[in-house]
Amino acid sequence: MSGTPHAGSNVGLPLRAWRIRRHALRMGQVQGQGYIGQALGVADLLAVTWFHALRYRPTEPDWEERDRFLLSIGHYAIALYAALIEAGVLAEEEIATYGVDDSRLPMSGMASCTPGMEISGGSLGHGLGIAVGMGLGLKRKNSPSLVYNLMSDGELGEGSTWEAAMAAAHHRLDNLIALVDFNDQQADGPSTATLSAEPVDAKWAAFGWHVQRVDGNDLDALVDAFDEARAVTEPRPRVIVCDTRMCKGVPFLEARERTHFIRVEPDEWGQALDLLDAAMPS
Ligand SMILES: Cc1ncc(C[n+]2csc(CCOP(=O)(O)OP(=O)(O)O)c2C)c(N)n1
Ligand SMILES: [Mg+2]
Numbered sequence: 001m002s003g004t005p006h007a008g009s010n011v012g013l014p015l016r017a018w019r020i021r022r023h024a025l026r027m028g029q030v031q032g033q034g035y036i037g038q039a040l041g042v043a044d045l046l047a048v049t050w051f052h053a054l055r056y057r058p059t060e061p062d063w064e065e066r067d068r069f070l071l072s073i074g075h076y077a078i079a080l081y082a083a084l085i086e087a088g089v090l091a092e093e094e095i096a097t098y099g100v101d102d103s104r105l106p107m108s109g110m111a112s113c114t115p116g117m118e119i120s121g122g123s124l125g126h127g128l129g130i131a132v133g134m135g136l137g138l139k140r141k142n143s144p145s146l147v148y149n150l151m152s153d154g155e156l157g158e159g160s161t162w163e164a165a166m167a168a169a170h171h172r173l174d175n176l177i178a179l180v181d182f183n184d185q186q187a188d189g190p191s192t193a194t195l196s197a198e199p200v201d202a203k204w205a206a207f208g209w210h211v212q213r214v215d216g217n218d219l220d221a222l223v224d225a226f227d228e229a230r231a232v233t234e235p236r237p238r239v240i241v242c243d244t245r246m247c248k249g250v251p252f253l254e255a256r257e258r259t260h261f262i263r264v265e266p267d268e269w270g271q272a273l274d275l276l277d278a279a280m281p282s
Helices: 011-031 036-053 074-085 094-099 126-142 159-170 200-206 219-231 264-277
Strands: 068-071 147-152 176-183 212-216 238-243
Touching: 011 036, 011 074, 011 094, 011 219, 011 264, 036 074, 036 147, 036 219, 068 074, 068 126, 074 094, 074 147, 126 147, 126 159, 126 176, 176 212, 176 219, 200 212, 200 238, 212 219, 219 238
Parallel strands: 068 147, 147 176, 176 238, 212 238
Antiparallel strands: none
């Protein structure tokens, strides 16, 4: 079986992203809550990751040669579950179990519960350090696997992130690709107004990384960025800073001002799904 079901082509990515949004909304509807703004915001990024870039086997999530995808931001679990469902690692029927006792889909990501969830993220600022350790270990084993770490702009305010960034460059981890969801939101409001990491690309570059900054809701730009990140031959870690829009794809939610803990009323889940359905890509 191929380890890369859709690598090398961006055909179908709009539909993949749309379906990831739909799975996430359906999960949110089950509990009447969830970090849905984040999931809608990173759906395009996850579509390109899982259907263009990542090497994996849906029915063999522990395949030794898989690329590792670390979800540093455990509160984004609903987004990764949606991608794992779309990728065939999890079954679509499991949507009904989101957040239910003893489910494989707890509301914060837990490696012991869910196939495809490589780490228990959520204590912010630790994912990149774990990714550095994994990258180093894989290099020492001469493994072809890459390590991706999806982190948030809020995590750029954690000192441990920059310690890990420095270590990654020191160890010349060219098998490490960090993805930053720069949605300009964190728990206290806009990240740039709370503890700004700008100029964020210059910071990563100063730490010795190969840096790209793209519109994280532009599928073509994301495909190009992943291609470049994987093609770079310099012995450096790579980062793609993705400017995303929270709640992307559901205009009435996008319009809300503070979206970290977005409140969606019971009748609004159905409205959001109807709006999404009306915008289904051909
Ligand atoms: C070490 C740590 N400190 C605080 C928190 C509480 N917390 C949970 S989400 C969050 C916001 C972090 O920023 P970001 O991930 O950019 O937020 P979002 O984009 O989801 O709004 C915070 C502070 C945490 N999970 N871990
Ligand atoms: Mg954020």
